[in-house]
Amino acid sequence: VEPDDNRMEASCLELALEGERLCKLGDYGGGVSFFEAAIQVGTEDLQVLSAVYSQLGNAYFHLHDYTKALEFHHHDLTLTRTIGDELGEAKASGNLGNTLKAMGRFDEAVVCCQRHLDIAQVLNDKVGQARALYNFGNVYHAKGKSVCWSGADPGDFPEEVMTALTRAADYYNENLAIVKELGDRAAQGRTHGNLGNTYYLLGNFRRAVASHEQRLLIAKEFGDRAAQRRAYCNLGNAFIFLGEFEVAAEHYKKALQLARQLKDRAVEAQACYSLGNTYTLLHDYERAIDYHLKHLIIAQDLNDRIGEGRACWSLGNAHTALGNHDQAMHFAEKHLEISKETGDRGGELTARMNVSDLQMVLGLSYSTNNSVLSENKEIDYNRAGARPRMSRRHSMENLDLMKLTPDKTNGQK
Amino acid sequence: KPQEEDHQSTAVPSSQMLHSDAIEMEPETMETKSLTDYFSKMHMDTVTPTCQRQRK
Numbered sequence: 096v097e098p099d100d101n102r103m104e105a106s107c108l109e110l111a112l113e114g115e116r117l118c119k120l121g122d123y124g125g126g127v128s129f130f131e132a133a134i135q136v137g138t139e140d141l142q143v144l145s146a147v148y149s150q151l152g153n154a155y156f157h158l159h160d161y162t163k164a165l166e167f168h169h170h171d172l173t174l175t176r177t178i179g180d181e182l183g184e185a186k187a188s189g190n191l192g193n194t195l196k197a198m199g200r201f202d203e204a205v206v207c208c209q210r211h212l213d214i215a216q217v218l219n220d221k222v223g224q225a226r227a228l229y230n231f232g233n234v235y236h237a238k239g240k241s242v243c244w245s246g247a248d249p250g251d252f253p254e255e256v257m258t259a260l261t262r263a264a265d266y267y268n269e270n271l272a273i274v275k276e277l278g279d280r281a282a283q284g285r286t287h288g289n290l291g292n293t294y295y296l297l298g299n300f301r302r303a304v305a306s307h308e309q310r311l312l313i314a315k316e317f318g319d320r321a322a323q324r325r326a327y328c329n330l331g332n333a334f335i336f337l338g339e340f341e342v343a344a345e346h347y348k349k350a351l352q353l354a355r356q357l358k359d360r361a362v363e364a365q366a367c368y369s370l371g372n373t374y375t376l377l378h379d380y381e382r383a384i385d386y387h388l389k390h391l392i393i394a395q396d397l398n399d400r401i402g403e404g405r406a407c408w409s410l411g412n413a414h415t416a417l418g419n420h421d422q423a424m425h426f427a428e429k430h431l432e433i434s435k436e437t438g439d440r441g442g443e444l445t446a447r448m449n450v451s452d453l454q455m456v457l458g459l460s461y462s463t464n465n466s467v468l469s470e471n472k473e474i475d476y477n478r479a480g481a482r483p484r485m486s487r488r489h490s491m492e493n494l495d496l497m498k499l500t501p502d503k504t505n506g507q508k
Numbered sequence: 509k510p511q512e513e514d515h516q517s518t519a520v521p522s523s524q525m526l527h528s529d530a531i532e533m534e535p536e537t538m539e540t541k542s543l544t545d546y547f548s549k550m551h552m553d554t555v556t557p558t559c560q561r562q563r564k
């Protein structure tokens with residue numbers, strides 16, 4: 096080895112090690128700079144190069160730059176195949192699969208997951224098999240969720256969606272068998288969480304609760320407050336569909352408490368929103384308003400216009416339920432303004448109808464705003480005449496899910 | 509009675525109000541290739557046989 100080569104190797108390695116250190120600290124942007132510099136210098140050691148490609152791909156993945164992540168995981172795959180490093184190839188395939196999943200390229204992701212699984216089986220690598228099965232479950236879960244199902248409730252999705260979700264559940268269960276055998280509690284926790292979400296979407300709410308309870312237990316074992324918060328939130332969602340609103344509220348409150356401890360404003364807002372909806376279902380509109388206002392304030396702080404629009408819509412509904420028509424009008428107008436701004440066509444139509452209904456109640460004439468009427472006619476809601484439609488805004492208490500719940504629960508295994 | 513018709517209202521679907529992007533997924537597991545591990549393994553590979561030889 097020439098002296099220059101030695102210096103080059105040392106420099107590449109030093110840069111890569113610094114990149115690795117920064118990524119471990121969560122500084123992926125810094126990590127990317129050092130790894131790219133390391134590649135610029137170059138190395139003769141192909142194992143080092145593979146590790147750099149792989150970590151660079153992961154850093155871009157964490158930065159949500161999936162195009163770049165794909166590029167480097169693909170380089171890693173090609174390299175590991177060239178040098179016949181099977182374990183390395185399995186890992187590259189797994190990472191490539193996760194990246195393709197994030198990009199919505201599910202069919203290609205499945206091929207990568209299968210390659211990851213095949214190699215792990217050949218090498219009799221149980222840990223690798225389990226990880227491949229978890230990735231498989233995630234791909235099918237995401238595939239199921241990606242299909243547009245506007246308006247449908249969990250369990251009522253098109254067959255294509257239900258098939259993908261069922262496959263996801265199968266893969267998660269296969270994974271669970273292995274990670275239980277291995278005694279890997281952290282992996283069990285993750286799988287229970289995603290399995291719970293899959294059962295939830297399949298409309299199997301009892302099983303969803305059982306899975307999320309397992310997830311919660313493991314999160315507590317590890318003192319993982321973020322995972323506990325996720326579990327409480329997911330449990331709340333499942334109890335809503337079981338019609339157990341009080342229990343749901345208790346879980347959402349725990350999620351809220353943890354969100355505050357973790358100082359995560361976005362998830363705090365989500366918990367407030369869920370609590371607002373739950374108290375609406377319980378017909379406790381004062382509390383619902385309280386939580387929706389909390390949600391609104393955070394949404395405004397975070398500049399989340401979509402969240403703000405939802406909060407205004409919910410606040411308008413709750414004030415209408417209480418007969419506070421002036422307040423209701425204020426929020427309905429705000430909802431209209433925001434949904435126009437965000438291009439939310441459905442929200443805009445709902446807001447227009449709410450505004451016109453409230454105008455009637457408040458004694459204003461329809462003729463003052465002809466555009467509202469003509470817009471309404473464009474979309475046929477099968478509504479004849481211009482009578483007040485106040486109870487439309489009570490829609491939360493008329494939720495379909497309340498009527499569906501008993502059938503759904505009876506239908507479960 | 510106006511209430512009757514409104515019970516069938518689909519203007520505000522329940523799914524939109526309650527569970528739009530509400531479920532929370534667990535994080536993905538990415539496979540890692542660590543340089544630190546690679547070099548400590550290489551180091552161990554060169555050290556271990558010597559130690560074993562010494563013990564014999």
